[in-house]
Amino acid sequence: MEGMSRWSPNARGRLEQAAYELFLDQGYEQTTVADIAKRAGLTERTFFRHYADKREVLFGGSAALRDELLRVLEGLPPALPTIEAVRVAVEAMSSLMNGRRAVARERHRVVAAHADLQERELIKRATLTAALAQALHRRGVPEPTASLAADMGMAVFYVGFGHWLDDPADRELVEIVHEGFDQLKAVASGT
Amino acid sequence: MEGMSRWSPNARGRLEQAAYELFLDQGYEQTTVADIAKRAGLTERTFFRHYADKREVLFGGSAALRDELLRVLEGLPPALPTIEAVRVAVEAMSSLMNGRRAVARERHRVVAAHADLQERELIKRATLTAALAQALHRRGVPEPTASLAADMGMAVFYVGFGHWLDDPADRELVEIVHEGFDQLKAVASGT
DNA sequence: CTCGTGATGGCAGTTACTGACATGAGGATA
DNA sequence: TATCCTCATGTCAGTAACTGCCATCACGAG
Known part of the structure; x- marks a missing residue:
């Protein structure tokens, strides 16, 4: 039951690693799924058993962001004003990026260069936003306030994220988001 | 120079029309680009000369939204607070949807059913948001204020759009956005 | 030892999309 | 009228993403 992998372990991780290496080395478009699979010691067919499509291999971390966002929000006192609850949860999520700016920059370079990948990034953001709105709704925040608050929170996060990547100073993302x-x-x- | 079409006129429009009919009739995935082209009396290759990809045929109207948004914003007095300028421009854009709720609903049904199309819709929204942010920047609004204000404005628009589609009453989108x-x-x- | 389970390989097929070249209608020009 | 030129379209071959189906084979359970 806890027997772990029967074949070479961590196939999914190997695929992700291989994909990153190839994307950074020879570009996203120039890398075929067959290339990735080969480098990971697997076949193309197996790649598609682990990732729904070629883009998805770059978005494995988004689940962790959502989990942290919702986990923190759950633990907040109900009396807290909506915007403050959003702020605390989004800042907690932001702190997951601590010390990862170099990696984030590399990944962002790849994503920014391809419209395909930007689309996927946007739908991940939208999913996160929807999850936040739904969680706020569960806290008792009515619509459309919940959706608006969620949108504002994610806007602050992503706008801050962009500035964090460019920031010549070494401020942490949490600070910028704050x-x-x-x-x-x-x-x-209206100021 | 103004000689108009030499072949059957309005090839692009015929392709769009054919695509809508087929998507609504037999579904988006079940419709191949060859099907669309055939119904429009053209070939698959010609489809891709008019639309960059299969999805794009559903997003021909987004340019008009952007044009109206920017056009109205340009004409606003510089003294107007940022949020008020955004409000006027976004409300003007919203008024383009007047009386088109039935069409919008049909289109939304197709888009909502396919992750591919949602992604495309999101990148159109992001493009619109970026254009608004840039226009605000030209008005003298500094970053990150311009980006945040643009995000808020588009959030209001799209949240309102969603409620407009569901609204049992017959209120216009402009009113909801307002x-x-x-x-x-x-x-x-913080209320 | 056998059997079942689950991850993988192999392979054929569909379809979105692209590059290269051919065609032909109509306008411009001599 | 005759000739050229432009440009939307047709034709065709090719690539690569993705899917369905079946085979394989390591390992653990019995």
């Missing part, structure tokens, strides 16, 4: 919420309030209040 | 901006301000101020 300030982002202050700016959000300022903008919305 | 109220959305009020709610946005309320949420952001």
Whole structure:
């Protein structure tokens, strides 16, 4: 039952590793799924058993973000104003990126260069946003407030993320996101 | 120079029309590009000369939205607070949907049923958001305020759009969006 | 020892999409 | 009128993403 892998272990991880290496080395478009599978010591058919499509191999980490976002939100006192709850949860999610800016930059370079991958990134964001909106709804926040608050929270996160990648200083993402919420309030209040 | 079409006129329009008919009749996945071209009296190769890919045929209208959004924004007095400028422009864009709810619903049904199409819709939204942010920047709004304001404006639009489609009453989208901006301000101020 | 399970390989097929070249209608020009 | 030129379209071959189906084979359970 806990017997782990019967073949070479961690096939999925090997595929992801091989994909990253090839994408960075020779580009995303120039890399075929057969190439990736070969480097991982597997076949193309097996790749598609682990990842729904070629793009998905770059988005394995998105589940962790969602889990942290929802986990933290669940533990927050119900009395907390919506925007503050969103802020705490999004900041917790942001802290998962601590110390990973170099990796994030490399990955972002690949994604930014291909419309295909940007589309996938956007749907991951939308999924995250929807999950947040639904969680807020469970907290008792009515629609469309829940959706708007979720959208605002994710906007602060992603806008901050973009600036974090470019930031010449070494500030952590959490810090940038924290300030982002202050700016959000300022903008919305008409300053 | 103004000689118009030398072959059967409006090839692009015929392709779009054929695509809509087939998508609604037999589904998006079940329709091949060859099917669409055949119904339009053209070949598959010609389809790809008019549309970059199969999905794009469903997104011909997005350019009009962007044009209206930017056109209205350009004409606004510079003194107007950012959020109010965004509000006016987004409401103008929303009014383009006046009386088109039935069509919008049909199209939305197709798009909602296929992850591929949702991805494309999201990147159109992102493009629109980026264009708005850039236009705000030209108005003198600094970053990241411009990006945040653009994101908020588009969030209000799309959240409102979703509710408009479901709304049992016959309110126009502009009206819903207008109220959305009020709610946005309320949420952001911590109510 | 046998049998079942589950991850993998092998393979054929479909379809989206691309590059290269051919065709032919109509307008411009001599 | 005759000739050329442009450009939307047709034709065709090719690539690569993805899928369905069946075979294989290591390992654990009995």
